[in-house]
Amino acid sequence: MATRPAPTVDLQHEIDLARAVFPWTTATPIIAGDQAQTYTMTPAVPVEGARIRHLMIRPTDAAGADFAVESVRLVFRREQLASVPSGVSWQGLRDIFRETLVTRSPETVRFQVTLPSRPVLHVALGTPEDGPVTFKIGVRRGDRDAAVMTRTLTTPYRWEPRVVDLAPFAGAPVTLSLSATSDKDGTIALWGAPAIRQRAAPDAGPGAPAQIVILIHGDTLRKDHLDVYGYERPTAPTLRRLAGEGALFDNAITQTSWTKAATPSIMTSLYPTTHGVHQIPDRLPASATTIAEAFRAGGYATLSYSSAAFTGQFTNLHQGFEELHELESAAGRTGPRGAKTSREYVDRLVEWLEGHRDVPSFVYLHVFDPHPPYEPYRPYDTMWADPKGRDEYLREQELLKKFIASPLLADRGMATRDELIKAGLDPEAYLRYSKDWYDGSIRGMDAEIARLVERLRELGLGDRTVIAFFADHGEEFHDHGRMWHGQSIYGEMLRVPLIFWAPGRVPKGLKVEEPVELIDVMPTVLEMAGLPVPRTAQGQSLRPLLATDGKGGAVAAAGGWTRRPVIAERQPMGGTEATRGIESYAVMEGDWKLIHNIGPPPDRPEYELFQFYKDPLDQNNVASEHPDVVERLARQLEGWHRMASQARLKADREETKGMSAEQLERLRSLGYVK
Numbered sequence: 001m002a003t004r005p006a007p008t009v010d011l012q013h014e015i016d017l018a019r020a021v022f023p024w025t026t027a028t029p030i031i032a033g034d035q036a037q038t039y040t041m042t043p044a045v046p047v048e049g050a051r052i053r054h055l056m057i058r059p060t061d062a063a064g065a066d067f068a069v070e071s072v073r074l075v076f077r078r079e080q081l082a083s084v085p086s087g088v089s090w091q092g093l094r095d096i097f098r099e100t101l102v103t104r105s106p107e108t109v110r111f112q113v114t115l116p117s118r119p120v121l122h123v124a125l126g127t128p129e130d131g132p133v134t135f136k137i138g139v140r141r142g143d144r145d146a147a148v149m150t151r152t153l154t155t156p157y158r159w160e161p162r163v164v165d166l167a168p169f170a171g172a173p174v175t176l177s178l179s180a181t182s183d184k185d186g187t188i189a190l191w192g193a194p195a196i197r198q199r200a201a202p203d204a205g206p207g208a209p210a211q212i213v214i215l216i217h218g219d220t221l222r223k224d225h226l227d228v229y230g231y232e233r234p235t236a237p238t239l240r241r242l243a244g245e246g247a248l249f250d251n252a253i254t255q256t257s258w259t260k261a262a263t264p265s266i267m268t269s270l271y272p273t274t275h276g277v278h279q280i281p282d283r284l285p286a287s288a289t290t291i292a293e294a295f296r297a298g299g300y301a302t303l304s305y306s307s308a309a310f311t312g313q314f315t316n317l318h319q320g321f322e323e324l325h326e327l328e329s330a331a332g333r334t335g336p337r338g339a340k341t342s343r344e345y346v347d348r349l350v351e352w353l354e355g356h357r358d359v360p361s362f363v364y365l366h367v368f369d370p371h372p373p374y375e376p377y378r379p380y381d382t383m384w385a386d387p388k389g390r391d392e393y394l395r396e397q398e399l400l401k402k403f404i405a406s407p408l409l410a411d412r413g414m415a416t417r418d419e420l421i422k423a424g425l426d427p428e429a430y431l432r433y434s435k436d437w438y439d440g441s442i443r444g445m446d447a448e449i450a451r452l453v454e455r456l457r458e459l460g461l462g463d464r465t466v467i468a469f470f471a472d473h474g475e476e477f478h479d480h481g482r483m484w485h486g487q488s489i490y491g492e493m494l495r496v497p498l499i500f501w502a503p504g505r506v507p508k509g510l511k512v513e514e515p516v517e518l519i520d521v522m523p524t525v526l527e528m529a530g531l532p533v534p535r536t537a538q539g540q541s542l543r544p545l546l547a548t549d550g551k552g553g554a555v556a557a558a559g560g561w562t563r564r565p566v567i568a569e570r571q572p573m574g575g576t577e578a579t580r581g582i583e584s585y586a587v588m589e590g591d592w593k594l595i596h597n598i599g600p601p602p603d604r605p606e607y608e609l610f611q612f613y614k615d616p617l618d619q620n621n622v623a624s625e626h627p628d629v630v631e632r633l634a635r636q637l638e639g640w641h642r643m644a645s646q647a648r649l650k651a652d653r654e655e656t657k658g659m660s661a662e663q664l665e666r667l668r669s670l671g672y673v674k
Contacts, residue, residue: 219371
């Protein structure tokens with residue numbers, strides 16, 4: 001009997017075709033090791049027909065590398081949820097995650113609580129099931145029952161926030177019941193972040209703790225591309241206005257030069273050496289006290305908008321947040337090339353604030369607009385860039401892919417000066433168009449911040465709000481021969497904007513020249529909210545500086561402020577030779593900045609010394625002219641490194657050794673440990 005030959009399938013052709021028509025909608029770094037890893041993949045538009053068509057596994061970009069994948073198992077969301085027991089766990093619908101009470105119909109959960117004097121219940125309802133689910137909330141006081149909410153959901157995979165007024169039961173001990181029913185027993189009902197809160201006092205006057213605290217994190221934003229810092233283009237009129245109504249820090253330094261390591265420092269007030277997050281797979285240890293945990297312990301609602309995996313669950317930066325919006329939740333609504341998140345997230349935030357206008361709230365708003373790909377929304381795409389040059393610029397980016405050593409950088413057109421010359425392109429013209437789009441992206445982000453501030457004022461929250469605006473790091477435009485970020489700790493990377501806007505709490509038009517660190521942000525806003533600063537914090541509150549003229553002797557004499565060296569660091573990254581880089585540490589004190597490069601290549605000295613104020617972009621190494629300064633600052637770096645290393649957080653495997661099974665399972669259910 002003859003056998004029919006198997007049809008020939010050109011898999012690469014199939015993948016290329018699919019990618020051209022349906023771009024890769026989700027991607028994740030692969031973590032090497034002996035443990036099983038779980039990756040969540042969500043279609044760009046989670047509706048019927050928007051299925052994942054191809055799964056590509058590429059464990060390494062290194063040519064000729066050996067690897068082995070023992071097994072791959074695909075588990076669909078409904079199957080995964082079916083295995084989740086009733087109780088509290090971290091659950092998401094369409095990549096909006098909440099600390100969730102999971103129930104199955106017919107099920108009722110009861111809590112005995114004593115309500116505060118101005119009680120309100122916040123909860124988000126959801127289900128992954130197709131059939132209708134009815135949610136009911138009841139209150140029993142003494143022997144009397146009252147139904148306070150009934151809501152039937154018929155649409156799966158969508159959260160519905162609800163605000164339930166409990167004022168009739170204020171101050172009383174009650175039994176609160178949460179019930180779920182449906183036509184089919186076992187139907188999953190999700191109660192997202194249920195919390196009884198105390199409404200803010202309506203007569204809170206000057207000096208009262210801040211009711212709303214918002215951290216706005218502008219990713220990849222150079223300070224010297226903002227007009228409030230002297231840039232010639234009006235890239236950020238809103239930030240200029242906020243600085244005029246608040247405080248501008250002229251010498252704010254981030255603790256490292258890429259998001260993965262910088263954001264944990266901002267969220268914990270710890271140096272990277274201490275928190276231990278350096279590489280892509282690293283997770284913040286659960287033992288860290290995050291800013292969200294500190295606010296939550298103080299009775300604040302906590303909300304996070306993450307524009308990259310590095311600022312969400314993947315790094316364990318959801319710890320302490322009741323609600324987290326991951327980037328995938330905004331798929332299809334983030335600009336022409338998927339990197340502009342401010343418009344979508346501000347849309348969501350202003351709606352959220354309307355439901356939380358009368359309760360203390362802490363929000364982390366991470367916007368990605370300045371980050372590559374630079375192409376902004378209209379009309380900002382042609383605000384400074386010539387529209388006639390767009391096609392040529394994109395053609396040059398495609399051409400450069402053959403000349404850029406790093407696949408990561410090649411995909412984004414991030415070429416070194418030498419690579420541009422090798423490709424036969426004009427480096428100055430290429431940089432000019434890149435900056436035109438970069439500046440346009442900043443202007444687009446600024447417009448959305450204006451909309452947020454406008455809504456805060458309309459809601460009557462302007463004088464109850466603190467906004468801290470900052471960047472996690474800058475961006476290089478051939479200042480040292482490269483594009484992109486993370487490869488060094490020179491000035492273009494570390495000098496970031498820092499603005500505090502807090503009407504009635506921060507003097508108008510204050511300009512602070514004293515060098516400060518981003519690890520100082522967490523202690524500052526906690527104090528403004530009247531909350532204790534964790535003893536582990538390595539930063540210090542900036543409030544004493546906000547009570548001075550921002551410079552000179554007044555700063556030195558400011559009560560509660562200690563002048564000390566400013567520190568930054570960089571650890572080698574994963575990836576190719578082009579992105580790995582070297583271990584470096586920087587100390588900035590007085591007029592000087594010293595960089596200590598550990599095991600540098602032949603073209604990089606071990607020590608580099610720069611004049612901090614006169615040479616902000618670190619162009620002229622004067623180490624050979626001032627050996628005494630190098631020696632003194634090197635000793636300071638050694639002392640700092642000993643301190644930061646001794647305080648290093650234990651990895652979760654070490655920290656959880658003595659925990660009970662119940663304690664460990666609680667942390668796992670919330671996603672804090674693996």
